[in-house]
Amino acid sequence: MYKIYPKTLFIGQIIQYLPSCQSTNDEASTLIAQNDPNEGLLVITDHQTAGRGQRGNQWEAKSGQNLTFSLILKPSFLTATEQFWLNMAISLGIYDALQPLVDDSLRIKWPNDIYVDDKKLGGILIENTLHGYSIAWSVIGLGLNVNQTEFGYSTATSLQNQSTLPHGYDLPGLLSRLCETLEQRYLQLLSGQRDTLKTNYLQTLYRYQEEHSFESAGQYFKGTIIGIDANGRLAINIDEQVRYFDFKEVSFS
Known part of the structure; x- marks a missing residue:
C-alpha cells in the first residue's frame, strides 16, 4: 500500500x-x-x-x-x-x-x-x-x-x-x-x-550531437542526432543531409 x-x-x-x-x-x-x-x-x-x-x-x-x-x-x-x-x-x-x-x-x-x-x-x-x-x-x-x-x-x-x-x-x-x-x-x-x-x-538527450550507428528499414548507417522537430521526429545528420524519423522508423544499433 x-x-x-x-x-x-x-x-x-x-x-x-x-x-x-x-x-x-x-x-x-x-x-x-x-x-x-x-x-x-x-x-x-x-x-x-x-x-x-x-x-x-x-x-x-x-x-x-x-x-x-x-x-x-x-x-x-x-x-x-x-x-x-x-x-x-x-x-x-x-x-x-x-x-x-x-x-x-x-x-x-x-x-x-x-x-x-x-x-x-x-x-x-x-x-x-x-x-x-x-x-x-x-x-x-x-x-x-x-x-x-x-x-x-x-x-x-x-x-x-x-x-x-x-x-x-x-x-x-x-x-x-x-x-x-x-x-x-x-x-x-x-x-x-x-x-x-x-x-x-x-x-539530457541520449547520444545527442554524437556520431553513432542507427538502423532504419533494414539499412544500417552512421549519423549524428542534431535535434527534434515540432512533431517529435528525430533529426539525424547523415552524410551532411538531415533526415527526420518518426517513432518506429529508426532504432539505435
Missing part, C-alpha cells in the same frame, strides 16, 4: 493501489471510460503481469521491487500534433527526480526511455484520447527499475545497481518525489514554457 504526501496541487493526491494487475495503463483507461476521474490520479501496482512498452515490448519487473504506475492527465491545451511536448515534460520530470540519485550519466533516450550510460533504467508509455483536435485524456504509464538487481537482459539496470543503498530505496518516498517533479514540468508546459522544456530535453 502506498501512502504518500507529495507537495503537489494534484499529481499523486489520489492513488488507486492494486496489489496486482495486468496493466496499470489499462486500469487507468477503464477509470476514464467509466467516469470522470480527477486529474493527477495515480494507479499503482506491486506486480504488473502484462505491462507493455513502446514497439509492443514487454516490461520486466519483479514484484514489490520497482515502481510501476500510471498517471491520468487532462492536457486539453495540447492538440494531437503537439503530443510530443507532453512526452518531453514527463521525461524531464522523471529525469529531475532521478538525476540526484545517479549522476551525469543519466539520459533520456528518444523517444521516451530513461538510460544510464547504455542501459535502460525506465520506460514511458503515453496513450492519448482525442476530442476533436485536442487531447482529452492522457494515460502515462511509467516503469522504473529501483531495487531489482538482476534482469533477463544485459541492457537493463536499476537505481540500486547504479547507486547502491544498504537497505534499498524507499519506494513511497521516491514516488512522492516523482509526483512533485512531474507536476513541476507539467505546469511548465501548461504555462507555455516550451523553449525551456525543449532546451532541457536536448541537454
Whole structure:
C-alpha cells in the first residue's frame, strides 16, 4: 500500500493501489471510460503481469521491487500534433527526480526511455484520447527499475545497481518525489514554457550531437542526432543531409 504526501496541487493526491494487475495503463483507461476521474490520479501496482512498452515490448519487473504506475492527465491545451511536448515534460520530470540519485550519466533516450550510460533504467508509455483536435485524456504509464538487481537482459539496470543503498530505496518516498517533479514540468508546459522544456530535453538527450550507428528499414548507417522537430521526429545528420524519423522508423544499433 502506498501512502504518500507529495507537495503537489494534484499529481499523486489520489492513488488507486492494486496489489496486482495486468496493466496499470489499462486500469487507468477503464477509470476514464467509466467516469470522470480527477486529474493527477495515480494507479499503482506491486506486480504488473502484462505491462507493455513502446514497439509492443514487454516490461520486466519483479514484484514489490520497482515502481510501476500510471498517471491520468487532462492536457486539453495540447492538440494531437503537439503530443510530443507532453512526452518531453514527463521525461524531464522523471529525469529531475532521478538525476540526484545517479549522476551525469543519466539520459533520456528518444523517444521516451530513461538510460544510464547504455542501459535502460525506465520506460514511458503515453496513450492519448482525442476530442476533436485536442487531447482529452492522457494515460502515462511509467516503469522504473529501483531495487531489482538482476534482469533477463544485459541492457537493463536499476537505481540500486547504479547507486547502491544498504537497505534499498524507499519506494513511497521516491514516488512522492516523482509526483512533485512531474507536476513541476507539467505546469511548465501548461504555462507555455516550451523553449525551456525543449532546451532541457536536448541537454539530457541520449547520444545527442554524437556520431553513432542507427538502423532504419533494414539499412544500417552512421549519423549524428542534431535535434527534434515540432512533431517529435528525430533529426539525424547523415552524410551532411538531415533526415527526420518518426517513432518506429529508426532504432539505435
